[in-house]
Amino acid sequence: MLLLKELPNSKSLEQFLARYPEADIQAILDFAIMLRAASDISDALDKLLAKHALLQGRWWVLVLLLRQPDLTSSPSALAEKTGVTKATMTGFIDGLEREGLITRLLDNQDRRKFLIRLTAAGQQKLDQVMPDYYSKVSALMSTLTAEQRAVMIKSLQILSLHSELIK
Structure with a gap:
């Protein structure tokens, strides 16, 4: 940033x-x-x-796991979806596992690999964070009119599509 x-x-x-x-x-x-x-x-x-004892990277891991129907994903898929390296993801996973928010499971299809699953404690942590998050995001976004938001979103989508121009 x-x-x-x-x-x-x-x-x-x-x-x-x-x-x-x-x-x-x-x-x-x-x-x-x-x-x-x-x-x-x-x-x-x-x-x-x-305020909820989380960092963005670790929070995104919990959110991504919650999105999965079985609350489970591979570490490499999580790394790809968050845009971090596999090494960084391993750090996130280690910390979340120490806190009991996720657990590692052997992959039934390839026993050399493991999967990450959101635990009940991880779901509870999200249940504490998300209402605060949603209310704060709503408050921030309400500072713009619906028209301003639509223009902003469209503009950001266009810029994102052309971001390679500054590489």
Whole structure:
């Protein structure tokens, strides 16, 4: 996420434009504002989850397991769905297992592998977190009108489809 807390002001943008005249300064400012907003929202989510003794990565694992009909998934599928490495996922799994929120099971189809299952304690943890999460997300999103939200979502979807342009 964006670590820059201070966005550029008009003077710094003028200096930037003098050095890089081909730059689309408004596009760069808009991009920085978007990254700043995403970072602020992610930070707020971190603080909400910390009240429940969770971190985002571990919380997402619990949520993804809850989405499964049998509350079970492979570690590699969880890593792919969260966008983290298998090593990072192993760390998440180890911590969640220590807390009794998940359990490891042998994979019946391949006994060299194991699966992850959400435990009753994990479901209870989500039952504590999710009402707080839903109410806070609703409060945040209610600061926009339905029209503003629709435009924002459409715009973000378009940007996401073209994110490879900055790779």
